[in-house]
Amino acid sequence: MTSISFSGSIINIDGKSVQLSHGIVEAYELYGVIVVLLDPDSDMGTVAQFRNLIGLKMNGHMLWEAELPTNKKSDVYWKISQKNPLKACSFSSFECEIDSNNGKIIKKEFYK
Numbered sequence: 001m002t003s004i005s006f007s008g009s010i011i012n013i014d015g016k017s018v019q020l021s022h023g024i025v026e027a028y029e030l031y032g033v034i035v036v037l038l039d040p041d042s043d044m045g046t047v048a049q050f051r052n053l054i055g056l057k058m059n060g061h062m063l064w065e066a067e068l069p070t071n072k073k074s075d076v077y078w079k080i081s082q083k084n085p086l087k088a089c090s091f092s093s094f095e096c097e098i099d100s101n102n103g104k105i106i107k108k109e110f111y112k
Helices: none
Strands: 004-007 010-013 016-019 024-030 033-038 053-056 062-065 077-082 087-090 094-098 105-110
Touching (some): 010 024
Antiparallel strands (some): 024 033, 033 053, 077 087
16 A cells, blocks of 8 residues: 655655645545645646646656536535545536546536
8 A cells, every 4th residue: 555645835755755836735646546635725826727626647747637527717526525536626616527648638527
């Protein structure tokens, strides 16, 4: 079993530290992919969307950034609602099932 811990923007995967671009809210392993939810508030005010749900390889290298359900600049994922299958809730009121192999949305449901 893979050992995962994090503090601030540093994630430790089996003792190897990796510096990420933003603070980490949640991280866990799913089928050999480290799923990481970055702090949705840490990139406010930028020009582009903040794709804050990411998948890392076991060596810490980026595998994917999850698609967002809209093109709105303000859209981000604010929580992981289910770990397996991976589901996350967006600021635009969608719960999205995400493919943990590539970060693509499998299905989305508007909940507001």
